[in-house]
Amino acid sequence: MMRYAYFPGCSLHSTAADYDRSARAVCGRLGIELAEIPDWNCCGASSAHMTDERLALALPARNLAAAEKEGLDVVAPCAACFNRLKITWHEVRHGEAAKLLADLGIEYTGRSGVKSLLEVIARDYGAEKLAGQVVRSLEGLKVACYYGCLLVRPQEIMDFDDVENPTVMDGLMEALGAEPVPWSHKTECCGASLALSRSDLVASLVGRILAAAKEAGADALVTACPLCQANLDMRQREAARAAGEDFNLPVYYFTDLVGLALGLGPAELDLGKKMVDAVGPLRARELA
């Protein structure tokens, strides 16, 4: 039995509740136990580390300390949470942060590590083992795996995958029978942090990513981050208007496709919440 301390982060309890459902459903099916960290708090993404260094470390550290008490590694489905938690872990392990945190009354040694949900499923559980569990192959579905900028950068801290051409999600999709297309915009920024302040910029950034995916022949995009998903999905109409072309690309969480291949249905994975119709194309392929 694999057991992790689960850090859903604010998104998965609000705007990305569907990711939370999908993640829990898949982990349940795979026998990965997610023990939600009791009394967890926001990781501070974007706002904290732009205002105060101590706050940037203290917010994630409080959650990590709680997991360490239980002796569990932390898993974060959100790329931004993962990024903040991993940086904090790194600063404790390789920097001076432990002392700074101790002064604030947070005891965290870095014994408990941090993983992204993608890592847990693709590596810890293993794509190969997962391939053996597939009951509904996603054969014929061409997907563009979109990693975004936070999952892999900065490379020396995240230590996740090749920083320019990551492939772990591609491998996972292959294991499900889907066909990951080689494409160029895997780690381009979607503009998430400007989502509210400069939505015009976001539309153009999202437009480029969608255009590249379409150019590569993808039927859909797959993400491992609630903000990437939201941007690519919600802004698609705006982006289409700016780019002057219609994309109509459904944007899935990677857990959605893992779940489908494991035999879970659209309702269990909460697929109905997407802006661009995510269920219809699957029905058309008899995948749902």
Added chain:
Amino acid sequence: MKRIGVFVCHCGSNIAGTVDIERVVEAARAMPNVVYVEDNKYTCSEPGQEAIKQAIKEHNLNRVVVAACSPRMHETTFRRAVAGAGLNPYLLEIANIREHCSWVHPDKEGGTPKAIDLVRRAVIKVAGNVPLDRGRIPVTKRALVIGGGIAGIQAALDIADAGHEVVLLEREPSIGGRMAQLDKTFPTLDCSACILTPKMVEAANHPNITLMTYCEVEKVDGFIGNFSVTLRKKARYVDMDTCTGCGICWGKCPGKASSEFEVGLAKRTAIYVPFPQAVPNKPVIDRENCFFFKTGRCKICQRFCPTGAIDFEQEDELVTEEFGAIVVATGFDIMDKDVYGEYGYGQYPDVITSLEFERLVNASGPTEGKVKRPSDGKIPQRVVFIQCVGSRDENKGVPYCSRICCMYTAKHAILVHEKIPGAQTYIFYIDVRAGGKNYEEFYKRAQSEHEAQYIRGRVAKIYPKGDSLVVVGEDTLLGEKVEIEADLVVLATAVLARQDAGEVARTLGISYDGYGFFTEAHAKLAPVETNTAGIFLAGMCQGPKDIPDTVAQASGAAAKVAALLSKEVLETEPLVAQCDEVKCSGCFWCKPICPYKAIEEKEIEERVGRRTVKRKVASVNTGVCKGCGACTVACRTGAMNLLGYTNDQLLSEVEALCL
């Protein structure tokens, strides 16, 4: 009776400025065994040296201390002076009162007592010195050159022209190396093959050169003047004596493999010569791709060979040969392009390396010199060159500059412009380094006459759009992002040391740096020697360099070899380790520590009571030992001593300084 003379040098004001010479002289007079003290404005001058000789004779001195500059400067000078007066040159000791004293002290208050201490140290040490004699070893008048590229060929030719026998060794089926793969050469644009092949032929025909291709070094024993090298002659499956190189066999062979010479851009047969001007122009069979070796059937080559030269029974053969000197010229590798996933090499066929471009633009290459892009054979109109792919990149590549890319990229831009009317070239660069003779002019010509557009900045990524490629980068001079649509992208990938350089270095007993390049004995003053006497370096194996520098270094190495081989015997430095066999317990801790592989195991007989027992002790090969002293530190019983710097002497120096 020890009679020591001390000579204190002023070195103009270099020493006298911060050391009170008079006080040093006074103090020296009172030191044990000192019978004569003298100071001199410049001891290293003719009169200064003469004064030493005079004093040795007049005062019957049998030990000399010179208090002057670092022994690295003038130890040899003074040894010669002492020897001129009939003393053994190793009965001299230098007290370094300049670099270690006067130069680092601001005034005489600090400098003078320090100088006195240093003189006392030398006086105490020299009392323990014993006369040492140089050893003499014979020289095998034959050289081995490892690597048959331009560096090896040049070195072999120069040594052979000096009248010495040379074996030129090459692991590929033909000599020629990287230079044979190149099209034109900067900055003169003469054809690489046209200037190289005459040298290849000359090397093959030279009466003093024995060509050994398809051979590798297996083992190296011995030392300067007396190397014993085991060579592996790889099975060619073709008898070199009967084969005439007629070419029928490779015309008939059904086996196909990717051509190494064409960097994978073309196929070759399983029995093959790497390229048309190969020397020797006789084929080898590549076992991996030969139908007969794979399936047991075929032998078409054997059936058609008019002279019966094909021999499937051949096996690798080991031969041991003797050499007096070795030149290492093993060349370089090119960085694996896969490191840069964002450039899509391997994914996009129209992203190629510079070496591939050399073949594309070469008349004997796969496209017969027409620049056609690999994907669809179209003539590219927009060509983007990216420099420093791997070079000067501490994150993904190597921190050093590969030195040749700026110039060959300028050359490529010129060639594109000459061969494809109306074509536009773009070159992404960090800095343009055009430091050689006529290089800057060449680069300017690429810009002015051939309209190459230089963009200062790195490329972030390349992605396909339709049937062209979009190159996304930054123009750091404009501070703007640039996107260029291109038909062909050429990556100037970094020069790396050969992948197996470490292994080669260990076989030869030479040192190599963190990148795998072989280390020269001195960065400035001994650029072709290694730290192992008798082994020299030429070409890229020592570090990135262009053809002119490679040829110059090869000739330099050859001159060193010729000088060495012109001697009948070599004198060896007597400051080597010596093993006291009585004390040696035979633990051989010294053996792995010795960086020069100078320590051997020797069996001795000893009488213990009435019995005679045999036991093993360490024995130092004085021809190989460099006198580093590592073994003396490792030795647990104190059996190892460095002559001229014995443990007792070192201890007495410490006492002189500290007690």
